[in-house]
Amino acid sequence: MDIPIPSRQLFINGDWKSPILNKRIPVINPSTQQTIGDIPAATKEDVDAAVAAAKTALSRNKGADWASASGAVRARYLRAIAAKVTEKKSELAKLEAIDSGKPLDEAAWDMDDVAGCFEFYADLAEKLDAKQKAPVSLPMNTFRSHVLKEPIGVVGLITPWNYPMLMATWKVAPALAAGCAAILKPSELASLTCLELGEICKEVGLPPGVLNILTGLGPEAGAPLASHPDVDKIAFTGSSATGSKIMTAAAQLVKPVSLELGGKSPLIVFEDVDLDKAAEWAIFGCFWTNGQICSATSRLIVHESIATEFLNRMVKWIKNIKISDPLEEGCRLGPVVSEGQYEKILKFVSNAKSEGATILTGGSRPEHLKKGFFVEPTIITDVTTSMQIWKEEVFGPVLCVKTFSTEEEAIDLANDTIYGLGAAVISNDLERCERVTKAFKAGIVWVNCFQPCFTQAPWGGIKRSGFGRELGEWGLDNYLSVKQVTQYISVEPWGWYQPPAKL
Numbered sequence: 132m133d134i135p136i137p138s139r140q141l142f143i144n145g146d147w148k149s150p151i152l153n154k155r156i157p158v159i160n161p162s163t164q165q166t167i168g169d170i171p172a173a174t175k176e177d178v179d180a181a182v183a184a185a186k187t188a189l190s191r192n193k194g195a196d197w198a199s200a201s202g203a204v205r206a207r208y209l210r211a212i213a214a215k216v217t218e219k220k221s222e223l224a225k226l227e228a229i230d231s232g233k234p235l236d237e238a239a240w241d242m243d244d245v246a247g248c249f250e251f252y253a254d255l256a257e258k259l260d261a262k263q264k265a266p267v268s269l270p271m272n273t274f275r276s277h278v279l280k281e282p283i284g285v286v287g288l289i290t291p292w293n294y295p296m297l298m299a300t301w302k303v304a305p306a307l308a309a310g311c312a313a314i315l316k317p318s319e320l321a322s323l324t325c326l327e328l329g330e331i332c333k334e335v336g337l338p339p340g341v342l343n344i345l346t347g348l349g350p351e352a353g354a355p356l357a358s359h360p361d362v363d364k365i366a367f368t369g370s371s372a373t374g375s376k377i378m379t380a381a382a383q384l385v386k387p388v389s390l391e392l393g394g395k396s397p398l399i400v401f402e403d404v405d406l407d408k409a410a411e412w413a414i415f416g417c418f419w420t421n422g423q424i425c426s427a428t429s430r431l432i433v434h435e436s437i438a439t440e441f442l443n444r445m446v447k448w449i450k451n452i453k454i455s456d457p458l459e460e461g462c463r464l465g466p467v468v469s470e471g472q473y474e475k476i477l478k479f480v481s482n483a484k485s486e487g488a489t490i491l492t493g494g495s496r497p498e499h500l501k502k503g504f505f506v507e508p509t510i511i512t513d514v515t516t517s518m519q520i521w522k523e524e525v526f527g528p529v530l531c532v533k534t535f536s537t538e539e540e541a542i543d544l545a546n547d548t549i550y551g552l553g554a555a556v557i558s559n560d561l562e563r564c565e566r567v568t569k570a571f572k573a574g575i576v577w578v579n580c581f582q583p584c585f586t587q588a589p590w591g592g593i594k595r596s597g598f599g600r601e602l603g604e605w606g607l608d609n610y611l612s613v614k615q616v617t618q619y620i621s622v623e624p625w626g627w628y629q630p631p632a633k634l
Contacts, residue, residue, distance in 0.1 A: 134225045134458075136168035141177055141346065142329030144184035145339030151176040156319050156347070161232040161466040162456045162503040170322050173347035175355040178314070181343035182361050185285040185312035188340030196338050198282050198310045202256035205308055209256065211335035212328075213249035216242060219331070223296065223324050228457040231295055231321040232466040232504065233420055235458050241297045244586070248300045248602075251586045255607050256308035264616075273621035279614040282310030283387070284363030286610060287356040289377070290325070291369045292318035292468050293423040293526075299325050301590075301601050302366050303342060309610035314343045314362070316353050318369075320468050322346040349373065360384060366609060367391070368425070371550075371595050389599025389609050391425065391591055393524040394552030397545035398428035398581060399535075399567060401558035402436045409557050410444040413530075416555060416581025418452070418508050421465055422528030423472070425596075426553035428581045429525060431510075432544045435534040442510065442532065446492045449508045454497050466504040467527055473504035476527035480509060483520040483531070489513040493528070516547055524550070538563065542570045552592035555581045574600075 136158065140147040154172035159165070173181075189198045197205070216223065220242045227238035259280065267276040288302040299315055306313045317325040329344045345352050353373075357365050358380040367377050368391040381388045398416055400409050416428035433441050457465035467473050480494045493509030509529045514521050520531045535541040545554055545567075554573035556564050557580075568576045574592040577583065584590065584602075591600040599609060619625070 134229055136226070136323065137327065137330075138168065139170065139326040139329070141171045141173055141181075142326065142332070142342070142344035143177070143181045144187075144343065145333065145337070147329070148177075148180070150174065150347075151180070158230065158323065159469065160229050161468055162229070164470070164502055164504070167229065168323075170319070170326065170346045172319075173316075173345035173352040175351070177345055177347075178352060178355045178359060181314045181345055182285060182356075182359050184340035184343055185314055186361055188312040188338055189282070189284065191338070191340075197312065197341055200310070202259040202308070205310060206253035206256040208335060208337050209249045209253035209304060209308060212331055212337075213246040213253070215331040215334060216246040216249065219327070220246075223327060225458065226323045226327065227295060227321075228465070230323040231292055232457055232468055233293075234462040234465050236462070237420060238457070241294060245296050245300045248297070248586050249304045252304040252308040252607065255305075255604065259308070259607070267615070273619060273623075274617055275620050276615065276617040279616060280611045281614055283610050283612045284311060285361060286311045286313050287359070287362045287365045288313050288315045289353050289356065289365065289367045289369065290315065290317050292321035293420055293425075295321040296324035296328065298368050299328065301606065302368075303328070305601075305606040306366075306610045307341065309607055311610045312341050314345060314356055316345050316347070316356055319346060319348050353377075354380065357381060358383065362386070364388065364610070366599075371597075374597060389591075389601070390597035391599070391601060392552075392595060392597040394425045394427065394550045394592065394596050395430060395522065395524050395548045396426055396428045396550070396553035396555070396573065397430045397432055397548070397571075398555045399541045399545055399557070400431065400433045400437070400441065401556070401560070401563065402434040403559045404437075404557050406437065406441055406444050407448075410441065410448050412557060412579075412581045413445060414448050414452070414508070417530045418449075418464060418528045419582055421467055422506075422508075423467060423526050424582070425524075426575065426582065427526075428553065428555050429530055430521065430545075430548075431530055431532045432535055432541050433532065434541075435536050438532075438534045442491060442512070445510065449492060449510070452508060454500065454505060454507065456503075464508060464528065467506055468504070470504060472527065473506060476506050476525055476529060479520060479523070479525045479527070479529060480511070483511050483514070483518060486518045486520075487513065487515070488518060488520060488531070491532075516544070522548070538567070542567060546570070546572045549595045550592065551594035552596035553577065
């Protein structure tokens with residue numbers, strides 16, 4: 132299938148602008164390893180232009196055009212964007228699939244979620260008007276107090292390549308709903324659909340400068356955005372190492388950040404489960420999005436009494452997964468995003484083997500695919516807690532396994548990580564599930580399922596998985612500043628100081 136790749140520039144101040152240094156980055160199809168186009172490469176000069184455009188958008192007409200406009204005004208634009216995404220769903224999904232490697236069915240699902248996310252935050256933007264001047268109860272009747280929620284200002288949004296348009300939307304939609312102006316910097320490894328979001332904004336007439344989109348490399352575009360003195364907040368999704376750098380840059384200006392970082396999420400399977408149902412959920416939890424998901428439940432902790440049979444069932448399920456070009460009908464596992472990621476994953480597998488672990492299934496390129504960055508779904512057993520494969524995030528279709536005998540042991544193994552994004556438990560004993568849920572040290576817990584994500588529910592982690600919450604009302608709060616307004620309403624003088632003598 133021949134998919135036309137739009138040739139875009141940077142999206143700044145409501146229009147397409149060539150990078151000031153005229154640099155571009157090739158786009159590689161991870162299924163074929165062929166160059167299929169290129170994207171503009173922004174640098175500090177372009178960041179400066181985008182930030183200036185965002186500042187102007189907030190101050191234009193004394194803020195009435197956007198920042199201080201009613202939430203209902205902003206909601207109309209968000210709904211128009213949602214409608215355009217739905218209209219272009221097929222085209223956007225195909226671009227996402229050939230750019231990031233995710234199966235077309237997944238990419239299409241993502242586009243539905245993108246549209247739904249814009250719709251959700253349109254609703255919250257409208258409700259924001261009614262929540263203004265919320266009264267605060269005070270202990271003194273001589274005062275009256277209320278709260279205003281105001282846009283935080285110019286925000287920098289730095290997003291990953293595993294869900295290119297969806298992860299961008301998780302930030303763009305609430306930021307715009309709040310009345311902020313934004314600079315979106317997507318990953319250079321998968322930016323095509325994010326650039327198309329710029330075209331959609333043009334088509335719906337979004338005021339110039341409200342959303343600016345800069346593609347480019349992290350050090351050349353992301354770093355100057357994070358450290359820019361006129362950017363009021365940074366929201367970042369990506370690796371813990373990069374998140375730490377962004378936090379350091381923001382700290383120099385006491386700039387708020389929200390970080391959604393890496394994970395090494397546990398999945399506990401107790402002995403009372405339906406083996407096939409649990410096996411499918413376990414596979415989905417680790418191999419969805421080609422295993423490239425921050426919340427992947429990549430540490431399987433299974434009860435020792437069912438471990439052998441459960442793993443045998445999993446292997447049978449895995450052998451039935453269609454691994455192919457993402458555009459092929461029925462594809463359920465595509466290539467990982469890049470050659471660098473492909474080599475990194477295989478190195479993790481190699482290291483696990485050299486440390487004494489056993490590759491139960493997978494661990495290499497599928498025999499029927501001679502090109503592309505494909506990695507078979509992999510299960511690794513005989514793992515110890517000191518091994519790299521147990522401790523570090525792989526970000527690929529690799530599952531490591533340990534067994535347990537008691538509930539307490541399972542919980543200890545689950546929490547044996549520096550990360551705290553997601554955790555999952557599957558058991559028919561719901562009281563046990565509740566105990567385990569409370570014991571997990573994670574921001575997200577799944578019970579008898581793995582990986583479902585809903586726009587209405589909060590998303591985020593603890594420990595080295597970051598802080599702050601996206602989605603739901605919590606996602607909107609990320610981009611709002613709270614202002615306290617207190618008025619003295621008594622006709623009596625304050626009376627703290629001795630008044631001066633009357634003349």
